[in-house]
Amino acid sequence: MPNRTIGARARPRRPPRRTPPAASRRAFKKEATRSRIVAAALTLFQVKGFDATTTKAIARKARIAEGTVFNYFPTKEDIALYFLEQEVDHAIAAVRGDARLRKASIDEKLFALVQTQLEFLAPHERFIGAAFIQALKPGSKLGVFSPSAQALQFRYLAFVQELVDEAIRRGEMTAAGWWTPHVFWIYYLGVLLYWLHDTSRGKQQTLAFLDRSLKIGVAVLRQR
Amino acid sequence: MRMKGARTSHRPGAPSSIGRAWRIARLTAGVTGSYVGYMMQRLFLGEAQRDRRRRAVHARAGRRIHDELALLRGPAMKLGQALSLHTDLVPDELLAELTKLQMEAPGMHPSLARAQFSASLGRSPDQMFKRFEAEPFAAASLGQVHRAVLRDGTDVAVKIQYPEIRAAIENDFRWLRRASLPAQASGHLPTDVLDELESQILAETDYVREADDIVFFKNGLKPLDFVAVPDAYRAYSTDRILTMSVVRGEHLDTFLTRHPSQRLRDAIGSRLLELFYFQVLRLETLHADPHWGNYLFNDDGTIGLVDFGCVKRLGPAAVERLRRSFLYAGRTDSPEFQQIIQDQFARPGRTLAPAALRAVRDFTEQFYRKVYPPDLKDAVRPFDFSDARFLRDYVRAATNLARAKGSTPRYIFLPRAEIGLYTTLHRLKARVRTIKIVRRLLNDPRSHDRDPV
Numbered sequence: 323m324p325n326r327t328i329g330a331r332a333r334p335r336r337p338p339r340r341t342p343p344a345a346s347r348r349a350f351k352k353e354a355t356r357s358r359i360v361a362a363a364l365t366l367f368q369v370k371g372f373d374a375t376t377t378k379a380i381a382r383k384a385r386i387a388e389g390t391v392f393n394y395f396p397t398k399e400d401i402a403l404y405f406l407e408q409e410v411d412h413a414i415a416a417v418r419g420d421a422r423l424r425k426a427s428i429d430e431k432l433f434a435l436v437q438t439q440l441e442f443l444a445p446h447e448r449f450i451g452a453a454f455i456q457a458l459k460p461g462s463k464l465g466v467f468s469p470s471a472q473a474l475q476f477r478y479l480a481f482v483q484e485l486v487d488e489a490i491r492r493g494e495m496t497a498a499g500w501w502t503p504h505v506f507w508i509y510y511l512g513v514l515l516y517w518l519h520d521t522s523r524g525k526q527q528t529l530a531f532l533d534r535s536l537k538i539g540v541a542v543l544r545q546r
Numbered sequence: 547m548r549m550k551g552a553r554t555s556h557r558p559g560a561p562s563s564i565g566r567a568w569r570i571a572r573l574t575a576g577v578t579g580s581y582v583g584y585m586m587q588r589l590f591l592g593e594a595q596r597d598r599r600r601r602a603v604h605a606r607a608g609r610r611i612h613d614e615l616a617l618l619r620g621p622a623m624k625l626g627q628a629l630s631l632h633t634d635l636v637p638d639e640l641l642a643e644l645t646k647l648q649m650e651a652p653g654m655h656p657s658l659a660r661a662q663f664s665a666s667l668g669r670s671p672d673q674m675f676k677r678f679e680a681e682p683f684a685a686a687s688l689g690q691v692h693r694a695v696l697r698d699g700t701d702v703a704v705k706i707q708y709p710e711i712r713a714a715i716e717n718d719f720r721w722l723r724r725a726s727l728p729a730q731a732s733g734h735l736p737t738d739v740l741d742e743l744e745s746q747i748l749a750e751t752d753y754v755r756e757a758d759d760i761v762f763f764k765n766g767l768k769p770l771d772f773v774a775v776p777d778a779y780r781a782y783s784t785d786r787i788l789t790m791s792v793v794r795g796e797h798l799d800t801f802l803t804r805h806p807s808q809r810l811r812d813a814i815g816s817r818l819l820e821l822f823y824f825q826v827l828r829l830e831t832l833h834a835d836p837h838w839g840n841y842l843f844n845d846d847g848t849i850g851l852v853d854f855g856c857v858k859r860l861g862p863a864a865v866e867r868l869r870r871s872f873l874y875a876g877r878t879d880s881p882e883f884q885q886i887i888q889d890q891f892a893r894p895g896r897t898l899a900p901a902a903l904r905a906v907r908d909f910t911e912q913f914y915r916k917v918y919p920p921d922l923k924d925a926v927r928p929f930d931f932s933d934a935r936f937l938r939d940y941v942r943a944a945t946n947l948a949r950a951k952g953s954t955p956r957y958i959f960l961p962r963a964e965i966g967l968y969t970t971l972h973r974l975k976a977r978v979r980t981i982k983i984v985r986r987l988l989n990d991p992r993s994h995d996r997d998p999v
Contacts, residue, residue: 423657533654
């Protein structure tokens with residue numbers, strides 16, 4: 323039996339409880355409110371549709387004052403943009419964080435990226451359809467000429483470029499170039515449209531389409 | 547179920563840019579539909595390095611055939627698999643390539659397999675299993691198989707189907723029907739045979755039905771204590787995902803590399819034949835996907851049976867006709883035998899053409915009576931399947947029957963299953979008392995008990 327000393331049996335002293343500084347508490351609270359607004363908005367977008375949802379309804383659903391909603395998101399489009407940022411960040415983090423994918427082929431990496439995005443978007447399909455239309459309206463914050471949407475797009479494409487560069491180094495996509503991520507962006511929008519219109523069970527057709535088209539795309543960009 | 551073997555790779559001889567563009571145009575046209583298009587990608591997609599050592603003409607020809615058939619996936623791949631069962635009838639190099647088709651099929655990458663699983667079961671494999679291997683350990687012609695462990699620690703095999711395979715097969719058949727119009731018009735490939743082929747292959751895409759068949763065979767094959775059938779786990783299965791218990795045993799190739807004794811090979815051969823005719827004559831239902839990957843062999847003589855995708859219900863009437871003709875001991879040109887053949891092969895309300903009748907008679911004389919001698923005094927000696935001549939006889943007789951327009955949808959899967967059986971018996975070099983086994987199953991009182999291992 324091992325010797326036990328009083329010291330060994332004594333409980334380790336707990337570090338003194340620190341209260342978070344007021345600034346960090348405020349930031350935490352702000353983030354919680356932001357999440358509440360987004361969750362309420364997404365539910366309403368899905369049930370009532372993007373156009374029919376009012377800021378008032380979002381405030382009521384989130385149980386906050388309508389003015390507070392405006393403090394966080396000046397327009398409904400800002401809420402949509404915030405959600406899409408989350409979606410892109412989530413997908414990039416998922417692909418980056420998957421150790422197995424590091425050794426995978428470029429078509430699998432791109433498949434995993436898009437599939438993760440689609441899985442994230444799946445509960446909000448109706449809203450995504452509306453956001454798509456909304457983005458085509460002149461002056462829309464979701465449109466291609468909006469600075470915030472562009473920033474998001476560049477973040478996404480920078481990651482795609484990273485994957486493409488790696489594929490070029492590995493000889494998988496020797497004919498790819500600076501323009502490849504931009505072509506991929508158009509392709510991604512096409513996939514999104516295909517997915518939105520896919521009525522097959524479990525979106526089977528999108529899975530098959532995504533897999534086959536990526537393989538073809540990568541093959542085209544492989545110079546012999 | 548086929549073990550993943552050597553990897554395929556770049557096709558030698560890169561296509562010109564024009565040729566490639568043309569192929570891509572064709573591919574893109576079929577991208578949402580046909581699996582033919584999907585498999586065409588392998589023309590220039592392949593993996594790492596193709597085996598450079600094979601330079602023989604046969605190897606090139608074999609590889610080409612293998613590639614073309616693998617590209618065509620669905621029905622054509624099944625045809626390739628059937629061809630590759632013809633050992634000794636095709637050159638070794640060609641056989642090696644065709645065997646690959648049995649054992650390996652280009653698969654889904656782990657991300658697609660996972661997405662397909664989640665789309666079908668509503669939860670990811672990681673959420674449902676204690677452990678799930680991302681890389682498949684075997685390829686099935688319509689999907690692939692992954693190892694996994696249930697939460698309670700049970701080892702299982704999870705078969706995942708390619709997305710949209712059903713639509714792809716339907717597309718393939720549309721193409722096959724158009725391509726085979728001349729053969730249909732001449733009567734060599736009757737439309738109802740194509741219908742039967744399509745419905746049977748489409749049936750393989752329904753894993754719920756396959757789980758039902760596993761239960762059917764599990765119960766039905768109980769009297770044969772040497773056969774192991776997996777359990778299906780319904781809670782982990784859908785029409786596109788099938789989770790089964792793992793059946794132990796080795797594939798024929800691996801089993802044979804350990805040089806099993808003649809006694810063991812004879813015993814396994816006898817059991818394979820008994821298993822086959824037990825299904826036909828007693829269960830009236832046949833596990834009709836006979837390629838080597840579906841049988842697992844053990845040193846204690848037990849046989850594991852896996853992959854119940856292709857199951858054929860023969861029905862009592864067909865089996866009764868088979869019983870009457872099988873061990874018919876009289877002359878094959880007698881009116882009685884002709885009537886039996888008419889009943890068995892002619893379409894309802896039609897008489898069999900004289901050429902077809904002759905082909906069936908030749909089949910009986912040149913094959914069945916040699917392997918299953920109806921005369922008891924010939925039946926004492928076991929039939930030696932190591933001699934390849936019997937296989938050639940079978941293929942010649944079967945080909946003549948098809949040429950004489952004797953194909954009937956009722957029996958379309960029987961020759962495929964028989965070829966599988968006989969090829970396996972030949973590769974085992976087994977000596978089997980064929981007639982004794984068949985008589986016992988026909989409830990013939992002159993038969994004796996089973997041979998011990």
